[in-house]
Structures are given as structure tokens and as C-alpha cells.
Amino acid sequence: MLNIVLFGPPGAGKGTQSEKLITKYHLVHLSTGDIFRANIKGATELGTLAKSYMDKGQLVPDEVTIRMLESEVNKNPSANGFIFDGFPRTKAQAAALDVLLKSKSTSITLMLALEVEEAELRKRLLLRGKDSGRPDDQNPEVIQKRIDVYNNETSPVKDFYTEQGKYKGINGIGEINEIFNLLCEKIEAAK
Numbered sequence: 676m677l678n679i680v681l682f683g684p685p686g687a688g689k690g691t692q693s694e695k696l697i698t699k700y701h702l703v704h705l706s707t708g709d710i711f712r713a714n715i716k717g718a719t720e721l722g723t724l725a726k727s728y729m730d731k732g733q734l735v736p737d738e739v740t741i742r743m744l745e746s747e748v749n750k751n752p753s754a755n756g757f758i759f760d761g762f763p764r765t766k767a768q769a770a771a772l773d774v775l776l777k778s779k780s781t782s783i784t785l786m787l788a789l790e791v792e793e794a795e796l797r798k799r800l801l802l803r804g805k806d807s808g809r810p811d812d813q814n815p816e817v818i819q820k821r822i823d824v825y826n827n828e829t830s831p832v833k834d835f836y837t838e839q840g841k842y843k844g845i846n847g848i849g850e851i852n853e854i855f856n857l858l859c860e861k862i863e864a865a866k
């Protein structure tokens with residue numbers, strides 16, 4: 676199996692690159708943000724809970740997020756592999772993912788991290804907010820909170836994968852196809 680963690684701050688381009696990677700490598704795309712938004716749209720209990728954190732730019736608690744992710748992985752027993760997009764965002768989530776994959780006799784192949792500086796992220800997110808309909812992309816304070824949460828809580832997840840020799844950083848500024856090619860090079864080298 677090819678299991679990729681696509682990592683990076685909000686606005687780094689994870690969603691865009693995930694779409695291209697799943698087409699090329701026939702992987703199942705699991706975006707925790709997308710799953711939460713689908714639950715909000717469907718007015719589920721999980722959606723109501725997630726919304727109360729997402730609207731403030733905070734992380735949904737680990738216990739809830741991990742349980743949801745596990746259930747999504749379990750729904751795809753014959754997957755070629757997964758792209759985890761927006762997960763793991765804490766070291767506890769990364770550790771839980773390792774345990775889950777191990778129970779399925781597989782593991783993370785590599786973490787691809789899109790690196791984009793903060794000023795560019797703020798610009799991209801506000802621009803995306805104009806047509807994404809995402810409330811968390813439209814409010815500069817919520818955007819800043821998400822970037823701060825990334826720096827304080829999520830960025831340490833890099834160390835988790837660096838220790839396993841799986842961390843690969845990629846410059847996330849440039850042309851979409853150029854960035855995609857860089858990602859593919861790293862994947863080919865890790866396969």
C-alpha cells in the first residue's frame with residue numbers, strides 16, 4: 676500500500692494536490708476537514724460538534740477526530756492506499772494513525788509537507804474565502820488563529836515523521852503542475 680500524509684499549513688495547497696495525486700496513484704482521499712464539512716451540511720451530531728470548533732479556528736478534539744478517521748479507513752478495506760489530508764494534526768493523532776495502520780499490517784510510506792510562508796497563506800485563504808463559501812476562510816482573525824494553531828500544535832507532527840525518516844519538505848509556492856511533479860518525484864523515490 677502507498678499511504679501518504681499530505682501535510683502543510685492551511686492554504687498550502689493540500690486539497691489541490693490531493694486531487695491530482697489520487698488520480699495518478701488511485702488512492703482513497705481522506706480529508707478530515709472535508710468530512711467535517713459534509714457532516715455540518717448533513718446536520719449530524721458530529722457536524723454540530725465540529726462546527727463549534729471550526730468556526731473559531733480551533734482543532735476538533737483528538738478523541739472525536741481519531742474515531743471518525745478510523746471509521747473512514749475501515750470503510751475502505753480494499754484501498755490501494757490513502758492520502759491523509761489535514762490529518763494527523765497533533766502528535767496524538769499521528770500515534771493513533773500508526774497503531775491503526777499497524778493493525779492492518781501497513782504503515783505510512785511518507786509525509787509530504789508543502790512549505791508556504793505565512794503572508795502568502797493569509798493572501799490565499801482570503802482569496803479562497805471569496806468563492807469557497809467556507810466561513811473560516813472569510814474572517815482574518817479565524818485565519819490567523821488557524822495559522823497559530825498550525826504553528827503551535829500541528830507543526831510538531833513533523834518531528835514524529837522525521838524521527839521515522841519519512842518527512843519530505845517541498846516548496847509549495849509555484850505553479851501547480853511543477854509542485855505536483857516534485858511531489859511525484861518524492862513518491863517514486865519512496866515506493
Ligand code: AMP
Nearest residue numbers: 707708728729733734735740761762764
Ligand atoms: P481543513 O479543511 O483541513 O483546513 O480543516 C478545517 C477545520 O476542520 C480545521 O480548522 C479544524 O477545526 C477542523 N479539522 C480538520 N482536520 C482536523 C484534525 N485532523 N484535527 C482536528 N481538527 C481538524
